[in-house]
Amino acid sequence: MKRRDFLNVAAMTGVSLLGLRLGVTPANAQGRNDVIRVLLEDSPNTFDPSGTGYNPASCNISWNVYDRLVTFGVKPVEDKEDAFIYDYSNIVGQAAESYEVSEDGTTITFKMREGATFHDGRPVTAHDAKWSLDRAVNLPTSKAQLGTGSLTSPDQFTVVDDMTFQITLPQADRFTLPNLCILFPAIINSELAKEHATTEDPWAEAWLKTNEAGGGPFTVSRYVADQQFVLDRFADWKNGEVASAARIMAQIVPVASSRRASAERAEADLVRELSGRDIKDMIDAGKPRVLGISNPARMVSIALNSEMAPFDNKLVRQAVAYAVPYQEMFESVLYSRGTPLFGGSAETTEARYPQPLPYTQDLEKAKALLAEAGMADGFETTFTIDSSLGTTAEPIAILMQEALGKIGVTVKIEKVPSAQMGQLQTDRALPMYIAVGGAWLADPDYFFRIFYNSTRRWNYGNYQNEEMSKLVEETRFETDEEVYKTKVIRMVELAKDDVPLILLWSPFQDTVLSDAVHGYEYMFHGQLELRPLYKS
């Protein structure tokens, strides 16, 4: 290379670097009131509220783009400023202006909202409600869930007139209205969807997977799978309060450290899915605003297979429950970002669940229980962890291994990918593993029905108990509050005594917000409720 050439190249490089420096200009998120920038870990995989194989992240789109007939009201979060949470006991109209429940509770009549339209301008009518609910009870993803609210067949849905829609039920069911508030029974623009339906695909599943036909507060203006989506406000939205006109720009950033760096440099308005460690560091440093909201219906637990030796013996399960180093786990694994579900009182007075189980670490008691079960010398078992639970699962497993070693139980830790985990759970092949769950509907009997009784994989502890089955059955349509309460308390007692699930904690839903964002609202599904967010 000639000397002059070298100088030229050097000069060019200098210019380039200067250019790069200029190209950086970190567009500070807080300075832009018209855009709310959101960083998420996972990408939505469908727009369809009843989409087969929808992932939790897809609620971020489907929940905000569609309305439902009714929705949960909101209330302020106790002891937190400028934060709201859904109110399970207050169900208000959304696409329906109002609703009326008949005296015997078997007919619910909805008055559709005058003047409300879908994003393409077509009016929202009772025909759309009928088509949407027909669809929801026909598709496998939504069908089973809506069945828990006695919504099973299209025959139950009647169009009285263009603006009046009626649901008839075989008997009054307190789960019907809450089930209408969840993700699945979204009101779809039926005329638009039907244009894309075919004989093989009568419910337009293929089209609705990547196209929206909603009337909700947002429209999808850009969607690139695994990268980003942009939601714009629907200007003609009439079904609730509108807090601002800011558009939502969400980006998918799979690695937590990159999300955290952006949050700390205030380049993002809302950052989700950071680990307890990250959150604690950030709170200690005192920089960004962190909102940790507890969802009482969510739990992290250690499941013991109650039908597999040696955990088919209640004493062994109790021994394990007494061996767990709860406090140490809570502090060193979760960094105390949650509500403990251990160390509760032995007596049950409250009819709610999950509630703290009456266990704390007591190795002497654990050893005594093992001896009573005839296993004074301990045994060998496997602790399985889902590799997708990464940051918390592994330390929990190691602490368990160490603690159980002290009472003579040898634990082998096995790590499996989540796809395999589902299969192993379904096959009931695991003796002991970390089970994470949350119920969308808050009633305790609903929680027991899913996590302590069914024959499905969600009965993590593989718990088969006649009394529990009977109670779950009896409370299904119970209307007498006192009777209900007594029965729930009995179920809680069973859960405490039989411990198929050793409850650990209910984790916080931690969200990092910029100083400019207000109106944060926590919804039951744990994904983003974007409508009330605004910047100032």
Place this chain on the structure above:
Amino acid sequence: MKHRTLRLIAWRLLMALPILFGVIVVTFVLIRALPGDPAIVYASGPNMSQEDIDAIRRAMGLDKSVFEQFLIYLNNIAHLNFGNSLVTGQPVLKDFGERLPATLELAVFAFALSLVVALPVGVLSALYRDSWIDQLVRVITSVSAAMPGFFFGLILIFIFYFLMGIAPEPIGRLSGWSIAPPTVTGFMTIDAALIGDWEIFWEALGKMLMPAASMAIFAVAPLMRMMRGGMIDALDSDYIKAARAYGIPRRKILLQYALPNAMLPVLATMGMVLSTMLGANIMIEKLFAWPGIGSYSVNALTGVDYAPVQAFVLIVAVLFVLMTLAIDILSAAIDPRYKLKG
């Protein structure tokens, strides 16, 4: 000669077909041998029963025999239909069409970066063998070979973005506020240059610097060592001694006689490095939220999404075949002793 080369290329491509078929069979069987039932993964609701799961399995065609599924798959590939991704809900080919350019652009840039660093330094350390330069280079190569790219990326982010704030946010190909140029080649820098949007061009280039450096770090060491070794061999050979004896200027000896001969082993290494960069930069893509095929196929793998994984392996195999062929042709062009063989 020209004619013969062309015939050899055709022959080589023909020979690649059985390899690709083997790849198709092996991936097809392997992914089904993996534990995990897609139908269970997609039956995600806590109230779904066994019948619902079976319905989903039927809809996915997984109730058919493996052999039947394979025939359907082969037929689809023959029609260039790679199926739909369950994760993104789009045709796999469309997904790859969007992501492959991002991976290619980053890989090419990282490759160029590592060449720019490795080759001159390799030559220098060969010229000044065992001097302090050589020793320093040895230390640097050892460290860089031992440094995982992912970790290096984290350090870069921490220093240049988090502490100093001079690097752009390590997320994606453009900042969220910028509008991407219309897609022509899929290479962000080229597309920006085509419409003359230099602001976007520099931004895209800036965004590539840190991920490319993280990828280059592992490539620098082997390239540098090969360059140094090749150069030493060349400099020690008789024809260089003869050239020196003739009094040919030093620069001419280096550039015209030694370098081309030293390049041969480097070229082979370059092929390997570039292939690895295309196929194995998954962690880097994740770290920098880079929308490439690596992170895409890992998402597909964890979601037991068969179609994209099969397509990914096939596409990477095709790239490897083409790359080896290109390297062979180049080698033949440089070294007459190197014959293209069928």
